[in-house]
Amino acid sequence: MLLPCAVLWCIILSAISLWIPAAAQNKEPYAMRISCGARDDTTTKPTNTLWYRDFGYTGGKFANATVPSFIEPPLKTLRYFPLSDGLQNCYIINNVPRGHYQVRLFFALIADPSFDSEPTFDISIDGTQIYSLKSGWSNIDEQSFVEAYVFVTDRSFTTCFHSTGHGDPSILSIEILQIDDNSYYFGPLWGKGTVLRTAKRMTCGSGKSVFDEDYGGNHWGGDRFWLGVSSFPDSGQPTSTEHNISQTSILPNFYPENLYQSAIVGDDDQPDLSFQMEVDPNKKYSVWFHLSEIDSKITGEGQRVFDILLNGDIAFENVDIIRKTGGSYAALVLNSTIEASGRTLTITFRTKPGSHAIINAIEVFEVIIAESRTLAKEVKALQNLKASLGLPRRFGWNGDPCVPQQHPWSGVDCHFDRKIVKWVIDGLGLDNQGLKGFLPNDIAKLQHLQSMIGVSGVTVLFLLNSFSLTNLNFSDNSLYGGIPSSLGTIAGLQILDLSYNQLNGSIPQSLGRLMKLQILNLNGNLLSGRVPANLGGRPLHRASFNFTGNAGLCGIPGLPTCGPHLSVAVKIGIAFGVLFALLLVVLCVLIWWKRRENILRARKIAAAREAPYAKARTQFGRDVQMTKHYRPHEARNNAESDPEPSSCMALVLHATRTNKNGIKALIAAEYSGVQIEMAKNFQMGVSNTTPEFLEMNPIGKVPLLETPDGPIFESNAIARYVARLKADNPLYGSSLFEYALIEQWIDFASTEIDPNIARWFYPRHGLKPYLAAAEEAAVRALKRALGALNTHLASKTYLVGHSVTLADIIMACNLYLGFLCIMTKSFTAEFPHVERYFWTMVNLPYFRKVLGEVKQANAVPPVPSQKKPAEAEGPTQEPVRSKVEEEVAEKVEELEQGKMLYQWTKVDISDEGNRESANAMIGEEDAFEGEALPDAKCFE
Template structure:
């Protein structure tokens, strides 16, 4: 009985197990010190974290659709032109990344910030003048992007007009195949949302307001009640809509319960929107046959033209979706050379056309990133040199290509499909600190100019590992110690300026030999250098072992001398102490000496007297 009962319980539990794990969702209230919940959905916004700089202050919401948050983080140009949010521990997957812009409290037009936004190193949007006066999608930017290294990088690039200010950031996981537009789609592309329209809707809504699936990413749908005066009418239904079983777009049912339908006066429907020229756009069109006058196939058939080209011919919604009140989604990628995009529905059968929603995405080619080891090496260099805040040096040093790091030169490696650093130009920038050994990890460097700063310490020997280095200018700093022997291995070096430092010792012989190959070296204004023409002559050359032996011998000799001096000093102290004691006891010693001498003389005289008496009286007999 136990076995069948256990199996029954497992089956019962599996029936209540969610069919799919909930998507990852992270929302940040920029500038907030504490977590925030917003009405009416009680959405959780985490306190501000992950930023590279900037300040927080009170916010003014520029748009009705902006989240009801009260703070922003803004980034003054004095803090650097590039500032980023780096979010860690983001699961691998496909994400909708949405950034809402904010305004400082009581703004004026003159301080409306205009700046660029990049996601994962790719420029996705540039704010245009007047954006804060539009109560629509211009209040935010949204992109579909793959995040595969466990992090999300979102950066804001100053363009010289106002300080970038951010109201909120959302990172919402969507289906891995969401918005698959066919050839060219995948990890190498980013879809930036240009426009989403819910046709016939009276109010703009998010997916959450539509009770949409969380895997849709909580998309925003702007309401469009008409394409133009007398060109259409609104059609609605309360009937349930059969959604396509094909994932992963997860569109909400309510999206298809409203539609615009053409009128007898104008049987075709047409909508025109502004776009950026010379871009590729992914167009998604949504339909559901909710007109009760249409009950089967063949009753409504129409063509779809995009900028005058017939891209979809003889569309029968009932036939393609499987019935009435069933959703149909069509997609097409279109290159646009002009500044407008027009979608036209032209009837073929039946007198009217119908449409539920429109989505337009700009297809952006994702930028290749910089080699991660070189990025880390630059970050350590930034710290070691105490790079001023005005440099920024946040995000990726080479991308977006419109905003590389100041003082950094980049080259693209088509084999590795990565950027690398081939030059550093940081001369006369007031830098201090020291040059770290990790600079050798910038293995593609060809030009380095750090002259006219206040950099201290030794020249890293690891510089000799950068074999392609052609120009190295460290002049007019405070480098000390000797020139590393490893620099002699820089066979490609053409210019080496080490003048104006405090270097000492012999110039490596290999560097001296390079002078015969038309290399230009400058070692002047280093009082302790020697060994090549133009510098003082060095003494006999000693090997490292000999130098160590001499040093040890000097130490032993010093110890012997110190020991002898110590013994002599102690002996001298003893003699002086004895003399002092003798001087204090001299009268007593003299009297004692005289007394001893008198006793001895008395004994001597008595002996002689006794002998004479005995001789005169003869022997004495004892009885």
């Protein structure tokens, strides 16, 4: 029985191995098509291809486009990158599934008479330069685009455009189309370390240029462009058939059947075929031949036999299509790789006597070895440095700092580390650039840094040549703040120059640990205090240190002596410190005394009135204080492992899952890895009126978060608390400056966006009295706020930095109510960057997990009726709501910011008794005067 079982398992495993690739092809491949410069999604005829509006760019401007070739998609806009935005600009597309991709970039000209020159520039993908546009490209159809086959391994795709000083790079569209992982396998060099650039692709015989989409090709083969050729310059004639072709549209390349229904064949006068194309010398090319016997006169083996030669060398000998395929009308694909020795690739089909050569299609790819990337943590350190120093856009610090090697970042020196097979940063040169800002602590992540210099002259040039030092230069700028102590951890640092800035504070002791440091220039700053002793003696060991121009420094020869007495400034500082401490002690004593008096007064009142509630309340307060002073389980845990408070009790959010303010905390929790439980069976207007809830929040406001330390209300405070539960949370940025910007945009969202949406939204849904003037003012204020936000987002994907922050979460949630209920497409079209930003946010995985699918409002709700209902005899009846009105009311109930616990009563003040009651409730001294208003309302 063992043998049959083994055979059965082999059959099952074989079936599974065959089924998995087939099942993978049943789903549609990933496809991203971007119409550069477009503000809205669009489709193009005749295939109804969807193009997404422009996003993912690092800079540039949009303009109307002039399309130079019939090949290009009929799009109307482009994005161009002026020199003021830097020498390199990129598109960065995130959340791309790992896999193999066909990438195609179309170029166009700016439709403006002032831009009459044709730009030429270089193109790279993920740090590997794949192409350089040649002069005259706009007049040659095949050169109006570049196409490459690449692997995406880290779910992020980056393509950059590098200016060469000949016009501004201009991009019409970007296509990223997933193909089969094993497509275009050409030999041992194939793989994730190789890029294939399409140098030539043509279909022979038909003379008609087409895309795979026109052939009805399988989407897993991409959407290849085939240039139609009816004959070769010196040989061949066209032929075609309508007969079905077998062995087409199969794994892994999925070539369409129509490709093999036309061909170029030799004739009696010239049975051989020959084709030439330009190539770059000393580069490898992968050549693919597509063959099918479609001549009805050729029916057996040996009737058509020929050799295929590349630059005179035989690549395939005695090619007999029928012998290889088993019959006529069947597809055959042959592939060979050649290294070009000159600038011409010649393809020859040399026949045997009595035969005529035939070819259906040809593909030629340049084989490019992918560049190794720069070490990720050093790239991150440079990005943080860029943010903290406020580097101007002309620096063009986009993409990878070190690759392509032809286009490194300005002021950055790189070195290839063969041990880790990565590029590293070993020098920076940023002197006299007008930089403002501070040096971040994580500059120490540039562990391969050798020098930070900013001096000039023969001495330094000699040292540079002697020690092979690279150039990092922060001198002659306007940097402020202290010198980061983390600089002392860059063990290989040999030259450090921070001269002529506005740095203050003391010199970190850690700089003394830089044993290889040869030049240290800190002159011309505002430094103070004693120079560290381990730096003071170093000049005796052939090192050159300069501390002059800092009035507050002392302690080494050439600087003032550090006296035993404190300076006047220090004494004043100490005096203020002591006075502040004394005032703090007095304040604490007063608070303690006042608290004690309040407790005693409460006890006296409770005793006098015999109020059980007061006694219970006092006892409860005393129990809470005792619990805070002694918690045995916490003492035991602290002694063992010091757990965080969240380990003692789960976080519980009191709100409905669709409450827009509660959503802030849920999304922040997803990004922070924090678990939040929703209060069970929570109902707005019911659950938040219970005594238990009111004890946590006396005004019954929603949302409310229960924590181990007590309840928290106000949605922004809750979101901040959740984000801070994670140490070094990226939601709070990577520097003090980014933190301040995040808080700035949180305040902006809460004071400029949210209240103006509410002032427009609530009256339209009958939740507040409608006043046309008030609505006009609210809409005007909202448009002003959205205009400011739109300007800020013009060149940004996120509000702050290069990833989602807490500001993005709160801003998106505040915009959510408007987009969902009242801000229609016609309204938001005025703010295209806000639109792009909002739809990008709500479609991110963590946002989508909480929000689900978001749809924009189709129309602004009509103004609620202000007519007084007719009086009727008999008992009054509640007006019947339509289903739509009920759904809107329910959604408003869930989305509203919070619910105050008041009863609202409509009062007709034309009745004298009601008027007196209203006066009494409002508490005015004078009665209502004047004429009675129709349908007048008074609310308590």
